[in-house]
Amino acid sequence: xxxxxxxxxxxxxxxxxxxxxxxxxxxxxxxxxxxxxxxxxxxxxxxxxxxxxxxxxxxxxxxxxxxxxxxxxxxxxxxxxxxxxxxxxxxxxxxxxxxxxxxxxxxxxxxxxxxxxxxxxxxxxxxxxxxxxxxxxxxxxxxxxxxxxxxxxxxxxxxxxxxxxxxxxxxxxxxxxxxxxxxxxxxxxxxxxxxxxxxxxxxxxxxxxxxxxxxxxxxxxxxxxxxxxxxxxxxxxxxxxxxxxxxxxxxxxxxxxxxxxxxxxxxxxxxxxxxxxxxxxxxxxxxxxxxxxxxxxxxxxxxxxxxxxxxxxxxxxxxxxxxxxxxxxxxxxxxxxxxxxxxxxxxxxxxxxxxxxxxxxxxxxxxxxxxxxxxxxxxxxxxxxxxxxxxxxxxxxxxxxxxxxxxxxxxxxxxxxxxxxxxxxxxxxxxxxxxxxxxxxxxxxxxxxxxxxxxxxxxxxxxxxxxxxxxxxxxxxxxxxxxxxxxxxxxxxxxxxxxxxxxxxxxxxxxxxxxxxxxxxxxx
Amino acid sequence: xxxxxxxxxxxxxxxxxxxxxxxxxxxxxxxxxxxxxxxxxxxxxxxxxxxxxxxxxxxxxxxxxxxxxxxxxxxxxxxxxxxxxxxxxxxxxxxxxxxxxxxxxxxxxxxxxxxxxxxxxxxxxxxxxxxxxxxxxxxxxxxxxxxxxxxxxxxxxxxxxxxxxxxxxxxxxxxxxxxxxxxxxxxxxxxxxxxxxxxxxxxxxxxxxxxxxxxxxxxxxxxxxxxxxxxxxxxxxxxxxxxxxxxxxxxxxxxxxxxxxxxxxxxxxxx
Numbered sequence: 001x002x003x004x005x006x007x008x009x010x011x012x013x014x015x016x017x018x019x020x021x022x023x024x025x026x027x028x029x030x031x032x033x034x035x036x037x038x039x040x041x042x043x044x045x046x047x048x049x050x051x052x053x054x055x056x057x058x059x060x061x062x063x064x065x066x067x068x069x070x071x072x073x074x075x076x077x078x079x080x081x082x083x084x085x086x087x088x089x090x091x092x093x094x095x096x097x098x099x100x101x102x103x104x105x106x107x108x109x110x111x112x113x114x115x116x117x118x119x120x121x122x123x124x125x126x127x128x129x130x131x132x133x134x135x136x137x138x139x140x141x142x143x144x145x146x147x148x149x150x151x152x153x154x155x156x157x158x159x160x161x162x163x164x165x166x167x168x169x170x171x172x173x174x175x176x177x178x179x180x181x182x183x184x185x186x187x188x189x190x191x192x193x194x195x196x197x198x199x200x201x202x203x204x205x206x207x208x209x210x211x212x213x214x215x216x217x218x219x220x221x222x223x224x225x226x227x228x229x230x231x232x233x234x235x236x237x238x239x240x241x242x243x244x245x246x247x248x249x250x251x252x253x254x255x256x257x258x259x260x261x262x263x264x265x266x267x268x269x270x271x272x273x274x275x276x277x278x279x280x281x282x283x284x285x286x287x288x289x290x291x292x293x294x295x296x297x298x299x300x301x302x303x304x305x306x307x308x309x310x311x312x313x314x315x316x317x318x319x320x321x322x323x324x325x326x327x328x329x330x331x332x333x334x335x336x337x338x339x340x341x342x343x344x345x346x347x348x349x350x351x352x353x354x355x356x357x358x359x360x361x362x363x364x365x366x367x368x369x370x371x372x373x374x375x376x377x378x379x380x381x382x383x384x385x386x387x388x389x390x391x392x393x394x395x396x397x398x399x400x401x402x403x404x405x406x407x408x409x410x411x412x413x414x415x416x417x418x419x420x421x422x423x424x425x426x427x428x429x430x431x432x433x434x435x436x437x438x439x440x441x442x443x444x445x446x447x448x449x450x451x452x453x454x455x456x457x458x459x460x461x462x463x464x465x466x467x468x469x470x471x472x473x474x475x476x477x478x479x480x481x482x483x484x485x486x487x488x489x490x491x492x493x494x495x496x497x498x499x500x501x502x503x504x505x506x507x508x509x510x511x512x513x514x515x516x517x518x519x520x521x522x523x524x
Numbered sequence: 525x526x527x528x529x530x531x532x533x534x535x536x537x538x539x540x541x542x543x544x545x546x547x548x549x550x551x552x553x554x555x556x557x558x559x560x561x562x563x564x565x566x567x568x569x570x571x572x573x574x575x576x577x578x579x580x581x582x583x584x585x586x587x588x589x590x591x592x593x594x595x596x597x598x599x600x601x602x603x604x605x606x607x608x609x610x611x612x613x614x615x616x617x618x619x620x621x622x623x624x625x626x627x628x629x630x631x632x633x634x635x636x637x638x639x640x641x642x643x644x645x646x647x648x649x650x651x652x653x654x655x656x657x658x659x660x661x662x663x664x665x666x667x668x669x670x671x672x673x674x675x676x677x678x679x680x681x682x683x684x685x686x687x688x689x690x691x692x693x694x695x696x697x698x699x700x701x702x703x704x705x706x707x708x709x710x711x712x713x714x715x716x717x718x719x720x721x722x723x724x725x726x727x728x729x730x731x732x733x734x735x736x737x738x739x740x741x742x743x744x745x746x747x748x749x750x751x752x753x754x755x756x757x758x759x760x761x762x763x764x765x766x767x768x769x770x771x772x773x774x775x776x777x778x779x780x781x782x783x784x785x786x787x788x789x790x791x792x793x794x795x
Contacts, residue, residue: 082738096738099726103736104701109781125734142736143671145664146780 041298050507052462063100073512104144119164130161158411175227179245182414185226199274211261219256224248229293243293252416259284278328316373334439360400370398379456443482456497468494560629586633637776638680644773704750
């Protein structure tokens with residue numbers, strides 16, 4: 001009774017809980033994993049080195065957290081001061097990152113079934129995630145209480161939101177899906193304290209706006225261009241970089257003649273206003289559903305003898321690109337897969353040189369890469385220690401068809417057909433290490449037995465590259481050589497990207513595998 | 525005029541189609557349920573117990589852990605009027621008006637609070653919640669308040685009115701994840717709060733300042749769990765009658781998320 005009285009008196013409404021400051025987000029302290037790709041520059045490189053080339057042989061499973069009713073988790077855990085946040089559609093779990101024990105859970109009711117969900121964002125005392133019914137929800141990070149929720153778009157129109165939001169200077173940046181339903185996408189900023197919308201960037205320009213001339217007739221109305229993966233941010237330039245998805249209908253471009261801006265582009269936005277500073281379009285007038293949402297990785301490095309602010313991007317279309325991220329100028333591009341037949345190269349400005357006839361047709365045409373792409377949502381990594389850019393690369397082709405389809409509102413597919421993947425011996429998945437500036441292949445490691453991409457990559461100062469394979473193997477590769485040094489069979493398909501963090505001086509490496517979150521640390 | 529009449533009729537028909545049917549002809553005023561309670565206590569208690577709470581020969585009618593098949597007004601009316609063949613439940617033999625009164629009472633004790641018309645001023649209730657009641661020290665409604673106790677933004681859609689009233693007036697069991705605990709670390713630091721989770725090896729504490737503190741048991745000298753909830757009670761005595769009723773009414777209307785479908789069991793009779 002005395003305890004109760006004391007506590008009741010002591011409860012306070014002002015939370016003094018662990019809080020993420022803007023500074024922490026900018027500096028990306030290695031003990032925590034605070035953003036989808038670990039830091040604003042999206043390198044997925046951690047300074048932690050306890051688990052290293054010389055100690056990784058004693059890496060063992062520390063705990064497993066089962067996410068009820070999950071199947072193929074894509075969540076990237078966020079960790080702050082020993083508390084981990086993982087998601088699946090409609091749900092968040094806060095977990096003790098040292099023991100795997102649950103602290104709280106949130107279940108959205110009623111739950112619209114639509115997935116995946118890729119994770120939360122964290123800022124001050126709140127966590128944020130988006131939902132299958134296209135809401136942005138802010139919750140108290142210590143208790144899971146919902147503080148506010150804001151509707152992004154109409155779920156009944158077919159909108160939803162799978163990407164982890166990003167916090168930039170007190171704003172929650174959140175995007176939309178899908179692009180395959182002819183719904184025009186958006187990228188929004190919301191006040192992280194109140195949930196009020198501050199700006200909206202429309203990737204499909206309206207008539208009269210710059211870029212609208214790249215859409216024939218009224219095709220812009222069902223143009224697609226969604227934002228279903230998290231982007232990157234440069235605090236010094238104060239520029240937000242975000243990849244934009246495919247134009248619609250995906251496989252028949254006849255009804256949307258033109259370059260179809262800003263689909264298949266990376267856009268650089270002023271995060272204060274949402275205004276477009278520059279864009280670079282990887283696949284003008286795409287007809288293969290090659291969403292350009294793959295993570296833009298920001299690196300400062302020497303290029304042609306000068307220090308440059310670079311952006312590295314391995315696109316679903318099969319080319320690796322290096323851009324000047326101040327101006328958007330194309331610097332260099334080269335294929336990172338061998339099976340690429342739709343373009344013979346890139347012009348000096350970075351525009352693909354098309355091979356005539358290699359595009360979807362009524363009878364079917366072999367197009368490489370397949371529509372699933374040479375790269376996809378699984379995150380790449382960059383190590384400043386090796387100077388290598390690491391990417392999960394898929395070799396493979398598809399027989400691509402097109403048809404005539406009419407847009408129907410309400411969230412129906414508007415793809416005008418697709419491709420049949422050619423699953424012959426050439427269909428293979430690799431982890432590839434590319435020289436940052438030249439894109440030249442330094443080493444590759446085949447994901448033997450994987451029939452698809454699998455999970456993404458994590459680079460660490462321990463000289464390791466962690467890689468989650470679709471066949472269930474969680475692997476540590478030597479970052480310099482690609483040699484497999486350690487592996488753990490998780491028993492489930494891995495479709496998420498790994499992270500690392502430390503609690504009380506002990507490093508953990510964690511990945512979502514199938515329906516479980518698995519965390520590893522050194523034996524002693 | 526004619527057109528608007530048609531529109532009005534069509535509109536009324538549409539509304540009727542949307543409402544639960546058939547509804548209690550006596551209405552849903554609290555007085556109806558109260559009159560029904562008196563009728564119930566006159567006719568039904570020998571089996572089901574006073575106020576439907578617990579009976580010698582029939583099941584309790586407001587037990588939260590039991591799944592009831594007869595949930596809709598029509599289903600309850602049917603069973604009170606006609607009984608259940610092959611069981612000890614007899615036809616009541618009461619006039620329909622009395623049966624509907626009992627239906628109102630049974631619905632009342634089973635429904636979530638938000639299903640009922642709870643008299644009281646919601647705005648005053650919120651003032652009590654944030655003011656003299658001291659509830660926001662630990663509870664939150666729609667983002668406002670503390671985090672040590674459960675969020676109450678949807679409590680009206682989750683709890684029955686009886687449970688709400690009991691929570692405010694009686695000492696109740698500690699909900700999962702809210703057991704008060706005082707831990708002392710090996711270094712001698714003392715932290716108090718609620719154990720959101722714990723087992724033999726670790727303890728996840730939400731401390732009194734709203735900060736999570738996560739321990740392995742090997743780091744603790746002691747973890748002393750309290751036997752009573754932090755939730756104060758006796759609000760029917762510490763608040764005046766109006767304040768208490770307004771607080772109850774406000775809580776009954778907190779339905780940010782409708783957790784329970786209100787028409788569950790509609791048309792399910794006699795299973």
